[in-house]
Amino acid sequence: GENVEQHPSTLSVQEGDSAVIKCTYSDSASNYFPWYKQELGKRPQLIIDIRSNVGEKKDQRIAVTLNKTAKHFSLHITETQPEDSAVYFCAAANNAGNMLTFGGGTRLMVKP
């Protein structure tokens, strides 16, 4: 089955700096890679996703890159703000998309 590893487990940045979270996956058949943001005590919410037919996708201050050859994908947050502080999860799914496998999560702390 699929295995998704996520690094780092915690990340502390100064407000205004960039943050990068990296994930690797094992199943070469995976072709859908979403990222979720979970604030303390709340539900995960989809913030951006990418399919394997593109290498990069951007949405304002967040971007995701995908390297299919190396089987890794990354989340980039620029100009971080305190409200970006949360736990971020990456995930991977195969063609059917019925089963997401999640990474272990990254706790991002943005210091004002």
Next chain:
Amino acid sequence: DGGITQSPKYLFRKEGQNVTLSCEQNLNHDAMYWYRQDPGQGLRLIYYSQIVNDFQKGDIAEGYSVSREKKESFPLTVTSAQKNPTAFYLCASKGSGNYGYTFGSGTRLTVV
């Protein structure tokens, strides 16, 4: 709750009791999932159902049971066989052709 509702928000269980967590969605989604999240940890899959009257065990199904008698509902029972049930439980759903999961707001279960 974005079309998927979990209840109750907080639940207390005595030793030896079975408790049932509710998950209802009005998104007309075929697939539904239950995840367990321990403090500071990632999401672990308990059970999932891709269609009415069918469900499959996830990675940590022992001590849990589910049913899927209606498309809208996927209740999770935490049985007395689950020795360490204190955790945050998240329900999610996914529509066909839509790869992203929608999560409920979660139920925090505590053993007293």
